[in-house]
Amino acid sequence: MQIGPHKIEGVVFLAPMAGVTDRPFRVLCRRLGAALAASEMVASNPALRETRKSRLKRDHRGEPSPRVVQIAGADPGTMAEAARFNADQGAEIIDINMGCPAKKVNRKLAGSALLADEVLVGRxxxxAVAAVDVPVTLKIRTGPSADQRNAVRVARIAEKAGIAALALHGRTRDQHYRGEAEHQTLAAVRQVIDIPLIGNGDITTPAEARRLLERTGCDAVMIGRAAQGRPWIFREAQHFIDTGERLPPPAAAEIQAWMLGHLRALHEFYGPVQGVRVARKHIGWYLQGLPGGEAWRRELMGVDQADRQLSLAAEAIAAVTGCVDPAQPVVESAH
Structure with missing residues (x-):
């Protein structure tokens, strides 16, 4: 699959998720098979550009190429400037967010709220495309609501504007993450555009990833919440797509090494105080649904020292990973 000058080796991508897809998580997912991983959503507002939070979001040190920064906003001029700024800072692909259903984003008429104004989408x-020399991609939903599914029209607008690839989540804005993602709209969009199309929504197993590709004609799939606590899902899905065979489950020692490496990277990236706090949600996801995992999670939530968090997490994951059933699909959280 080609996105501008970048040949993407693989068809399973990590979906950008606010508060989740920071540099430590992106690097881990890429190492475990994700072919592409976008940053958390970065606000286009220049007044927020030099906050610590924004600087961390666009930190790509040590990250494999191509480096993708996702931007969000509702003003064409500001979005163009944000695209230029991030490209100058080393972004090799700019991704535009028109898919986030969060109220705090939609209140500013950004994210998926933009889908209700197709003229503004085009502007x-x-x-953004005119502002930079790097490829610009777009992530959308099927429309603002069930009676306003306009993804086909938006896809045509995107291709005409020069968007290099389109990711489509199979829910409307007002669904948030409720109900089941539908794939009929993905298939319909595939029929009207020639640029790469990435399918997203409710992909929780390797078999579901392959089935989406076969049923819709999408060029790639994008996995989000199912990767939380299970970043090795990318290599599992890619292997199943390529061969039709399921990889054996990772060994307990591998899971422990990945989790502890992830926690150490979070401590280093954010600093020991914030790093411990950020790591707590990831620990919860690693332990979610495993026998004894909830008791370990509760104990770990009270730990506020980095060294203690690492040692107790090592003990917890060693205690629960021997009971993983690889045949069970991941149940997505309500995050």
Whole structure:
């Protein structure tokens, strides 16, 4: 699959998720098979550009190429400037967020709220594409609501604007993450555009990833919440897509090494105090649904020292990973 000058080796991508896809998580997922991983959503507002939070979001040190920064906003000029700024900072692909259903984003008429104004969508895409020499991609939903599914029209607007690839989540804005993602719209969009199309929504197993590709004609799939606590899902899905065979489950020692490496990277990236706090949700995801995992999670939530968090997490994951049933699909959280 080609995105601008970048040949993407693999068809399973990590979906950008606010508060989750920071550099430590992106690097881990890439190492475990994700072919592409975008940053957390970065606000286009220049007043927020130099906050610590924004600087961390666009930190790509040590990250494999191509480096993808996702931007969000509702003003064409500001979005064009944000695209230029991030490209100058080393982003090799700019991704535009028109898929986030969060109220705090939609209140500013950004994210998936933009889908209700197709003229503005076109103006933003035209401005961003013209502003940079790197590829610009787009992530959308099927429409604002069930009676306003306009993804086919938006996809045509995107292709005309020069968008290099389109990711589509199979829910409307007002669904948030409720109900089941539908794939009929993905298939319909595939029929009207020639640029790469990435399918997203409710992909929790390797078999579901392959089935989406076969049923919709998408070029790639994007996995989000199912990768939380299970970043090795990318290599499992890619192997199943390629061969039709299921990889054996990772050994307990591998899971422990990946988890502890992830926690150490979080401590280093954020600093020991914030790193411990950020690591807590990831620990919860690693332990979710495993026998005894909830008791370990509760104990670990009270730990506020980095060294103690690492040692207790090592003990917890060693205690629960011997009971993993690889045939069971991951149940997505409500995050």
């Amino acid at each position: 933003i895409l035209d401005a």
